[in-house]
Amino acid sequence: MKGKFSSKVAVLAVAAVVLVAMFAVPALAKDTLTVANIYDARSLDPIIQNEVAASNAICHINETLIELTDEGNPVPLLAETFEQLDSTTYKFVLRKGVKFHNGDPFTAADVLYTIERAKSPLGSAIKQYPEIIESAEAPDDHTVVIKIKYPFTPFWGTIAHTSLAIVNKRAVEEKGDMYPLEPVGTGPFFVKEWVKNDRLTLERFEDYWGKKPEYTTLVIRSIPESVNRTIELETGAIDVAFRIPVSDVTRVKEHNDLDVIGGFEHSVTYMGFNCEKEPWSNPKVREAIALALDINGARHAVFRGTGLTPVSIVPPTIKYTDKELPAPKRDLEKAKQLLKEAGVQLPLKAQIWSNSYKPRVDLAQIFQAQLKEVGIEVEAKVLEWGAYLDGLKLGEHDMFILGWVISSVGPDGIFSGIVHSKGGSNYSRFFNEEIDALIDQGKTMPDGPEREALYKKLQQLVGDARPMLYLYNEENFFGVNKNVQNFRPSPRGYHNVTGVTFKE
């Protein structure tokens, strides 16, 4: 009886080993590029979501009329040429012989349909981009003239935004509810299969008008656990891993087959003051806090020395950023003196709010210790994202840590978003007439030295008024297999990998 039992166990064990061998990871063919992002796109319809994960997929499937270089200069894409006719009129001459994935030719009618659709209620998430467009006309099949409501210098950025990537009317109407899963564009890849929150498989479009990618299949996976992205990279299951955590960088660097590429995004994280609330309404108190903090030291500790401590509200990757502005310096004596001059009763109790993003929580805790040295007792309060935004809207906060990502390359968006008194995210509740006027003026001014001077002045004024302190420009790390060539992360936060090649 006993012998029988152990022989059964042996058979089971052998069967288990055979099963394991059968299901072991198959080797991937060389014609497939697999990249791993943190999140999956919520929708592949360009107008449904304003998020980098969606743009990261869409930029391979649908194309815009023009695109911006990392420096913010417009270059042709579906429009062969483009020009500004007067302060509010733009003309685009479309590329001929371009086909959609469903075989339809690309014409001016598609551009008009795309704009009309983006302006419809369906596009409420991306409304701020097409809103500026007054009208669009097509004098012929390959020309589009767009009129905007008022002179708006960042308009090239608007037209290059993925929300205005050209869609095909017939495909949108035929597919209905399924369109966001099976989008049709003119891009170098078409959608083969999308298993949401797992993987998006794209195939090379053989009728693509431009330079076709050298590989045939692009797989974009979403792996939320950062540890897993690193592991999958190490095991060779993926070729490029987005956003390797700082703690894994050394490990990946030391791996024989892997490389790490760093890059900055057009973003800044700041600590804002509630400028409508005592005592933060007093500029002296805000200056005292700036002097009491060692922002650079805190950033070094939290990000292990990576990234930058900003001197300006405009991220260093953006046009007209002023890198000459003075760096923050710690001076506890002066901080105490300023608090005294401001008549602040010490110890002062205050809160620093943040969402649960780890580096922000860590920074808030470091600041807690640093501010204690000048007699300010800070409570670091972590809020869930929805509750956080709600609280900021109500203006109950003292100080808060928040970030800003610039989606249309240019310095104006960040000012009108978080500094202008009418800015939708002006949670500092800051108001300065001169600064408001300059922000309004900057939007309509043509690019050139005058505009540059205006934005430099703005950066200085905002820096001196201190509605917020700039904490860090985060450096992102990408783990890349050494046989992958030509992968270059973009400061936009989404990365077109069409040009990637494999080493032989």
Added chain:
Amino acid sequence: MLKYIVKRIFSLIPVLLGVAFIVFTLLYLTPGDPARIVLGEQATEEALAEFREKEGLNDPFLVQFGNYVWKAVTKGDIGRSYMTRRSVANEIMSAFPSTLKLALSCVIAAVLLGIPIGILSAIRQNTLFDNITRFLAIVGLSMPVFWQGVLLILLFSVKLRWFPASGFDTWATLVLPTLTLACNPLAVITRMTRSSMLEVVRQDYIRTARAKGQTEQIVIWRHALGNALIPIVTVIGLQFGSLLAGAVLTESIFSIPGVGRLMVDAIKMRDYPVVQGGVLFIAVAFSFVNLMVDLLYAWIDPRIRAQYR
């Protein structure tokens, strides 16, 4: 029997209404403006107002709830996701197969291992085997899945390279999540089988079966297990039901596109229609499993079957 099933299905209606009302109220009371979260930081005030108006977020609470129930009942429409603009039913149905696959493989593994181990443990009560089993069952119950999942990944993906660490497309990708997630139900089923069997093997009819000269195999598997099955089936049903609700941690660790991740994402983004639809769906799935369990009772136990007539 059919009458019983129909009655059970009808009794679902007040349950679902209650669930819908509770979820609706909780979401209503949760801080966070869906318009702002959905449309993003850079959305204009007009866009936000337009969104709230279109989605009926400005209506009073009871009107919102009434509209929701009315649409669900008359049109079978449980809304559209704020985030993806697709129908909630579609969203759930695209996440459900992964969850079902994982839940089934876990339950099958847990039952195939748990019942035999539980029986052996019971008939060899207080032997070394029994003690080891009980110890392992406690370990299985107490081990946090996120820790266990990462350990399994380190061993099987990084060191041995047998299974992929994430994804959900081939059968190989199912192995590690199943190992992680099946531990808990396995431990519960083992313990329940053991205690239920211990109770049964002391009954007179077992002694009678042995006295009339039945082989030990038939005594244990037919007479004892047959009578011990009711609580075991209940536990299996409960385990399966909660697995159907999605395993958030396991799904995140192994990047499985299941119901758990869908729900957590929807809650974070205040995607009310998906949260409501998801909870209702889970309630239906759970009730369905319960119904199946009750029907199984009748099949297992002739006394219960007699009551349905």
